[in-house]
Amino acid sequence: MNSIASDSYVVHFKEKAYNALNEHLKDANYSKIFILVDENTHDLCLPLFMAEINGDYSYEIIEIEAGEIHKNLETCAQVWEAMSELDADRKSLMINVGGGVVTDMGGFIASCFKRGIPFINVPTTLLAMVDASVGGKTGIDLGALKNQIGVINQPQMVLVISDFLNTLEERQLQSGFAEMLKHGLIKDKKYWTELQMLSNFELMDDFIYHSILIKNEVVLQDPTEQNLRKILNFGHTLGHAIESYFLESATHETLLHGEAIAIGMIMEAFLSKELTGLSVKELEDIRTTFLKRYKKIVFTEEDIQAILGLLKFDKKNSHGNINFVLLRSIGNPEIDIKIPNNLYIKAFDYYKV
Template sequence: MEIIQSNNYPIYFDNSIVELVNFIKQSGYSRFFIFTDENTGKYCLPVVKEKIDQFDNYDIIEINAGEESKNIDFCIGVWKMLIDFGADRNSLIINLGGGVISDMGGFVASTYKRGIDFVHIPTTLLSQVDASVGGKTGIDIEGIKNIVGTFAQPKAVFMINEFLKTLPPRQILSGLAELLKHGLIADAQLWADLKQNDLTQPSPELIHRSVKIKNKIVLEDPTEKNIRKALNFGHTIGHAVETYSLLNDQVPLSHGEAIAIGMICEAWLSNKNADLPDADLQDITATLTTLYPKYQLHENNFDALFKIMQMDKKNLNGKINCTFLTRIGQFSIDNICTEEELYNSLRYYAAL
């Protein structure tokens, strides 16, 4: 498949490990560091290690798996390790993992000595279709997602499809929400094709189409001043549900499970406020409720959810900002939502 050119860096879909080895050979880094977690350390690192053991100038930095690790304490730990390993400005960080690894590894790299190079090997479907493109890094503080971060581009992204086969079904579903979103905001054909495919293991071709959509949007608006906000569809409410669940549930919702809820609610808001046709709302609701388990949202959780929405980075002047669909495949940005509308959209989901 064609190499996708993002913001001055290539995204490889074929022969990615060979491409990675070539990249390391040609780049002349003084040292490189593979940043990984327990899971990718177990399932993915051996595959990569086999090919890069020809190099002797690298170390492995492993952290605990999970969103709880995406905090400043782990960053401090990694910065200190880089200091201890004597990492200079000509070092490279290879982020081998899902969104936590790429977000945090990107943040650590973009701030260590005011920025060293990094590349991603996204190992989850979510990080392949989402974190691989866009140049956002971030960590959570006090449970607020990505409240601290930078805009920084990797030097390359290497997609290795076989890693997806090691993932549990829930992880695939989590990434799937972003694929579906890319169809909903920009490509009705992708949405239609996704519905007709086996979504327990999306094909590399569908992933490639999805990444291409996100890449096109991000290249047009790298710092999220206008059309990049399209990508926030489902995320105003979805992020709040995700944060809420992370703080309250023993087994928190995955990102995609939360975004699926957000997309249903925001599709309802789009239907009320942006003329999204009734048939489209029904299609979106039926598709997402079939794919994703129902989450119990109660009227007495709504205040807490609304409080989290008020903290959203996307808000300006205290107003809650949503991206709507005008139809499947088309979006409208910068829609202010009132408290009442947001509560009603949550009621729509709760009543399904």
């Protein structure tokens, strides 16, 4: 499987990933290597990863608590303090071994420490492999508001090793699969159809590769998200608001990213039918596909109003406008669409049916 060049770095796969890492470590002469993990990847992934590293290097393992709720400035400060106490300098390297929380936050931590040290991302979840692996987005949440603080900064390399998927529960795999379905919806109708027919998560390498190719093609054309890259946010305007609401709710179970985005994609597909010409047939195809895989969530009127109140914090907003990515058809998106207020409730009603 060929490596994928993305801007200033390369995404390597499987055995080539370890070979590329070992060559890089041998040549780079880092003063110290810091490996960031959470409590899950520390136990399940780190031993597999360390067993493949050749050479005698100075390592420090830093473990954080798992979960989106810990993707915040407080955790960053704890890691920065630990790095300082462990004599990190500007010639140190950070390797982030984990899901999207670890890679997003680890990249941000590295980008800010001593005005920036190099980092390598090793995504261990399906979501992180197909989403966080490309684009250089790093960041943390502000309270329950997703990814409000961060920078775009590229890693030295990304290592996609699908063996780590064997450590995941079905729910985590389904969460990542939602982003893959999104790639089909925004860029490749044939891919969307192929993913619909997938009955299990075995032999995923080719699908992961194709998703990374799709995202990489978009990012290379618009690295700082001025225009085209916005299409990657389909389903995320409402989806992020839903995710944030459930994250801070004391009465609702927290939703995984892909679970919230799946709901967002159903609702934003409905808005697409209303505003940008998505056919009823394709709308129903989208709705049916997601509801087969993701548990339906019950929203009260209070929930809906709170979620809509969070839309003003979406990162795509500008000049006071809430900007949506909608579909003209499957594989054919349109950016910067304004939504009439009366359609928000109709979108929730469509999801409820």
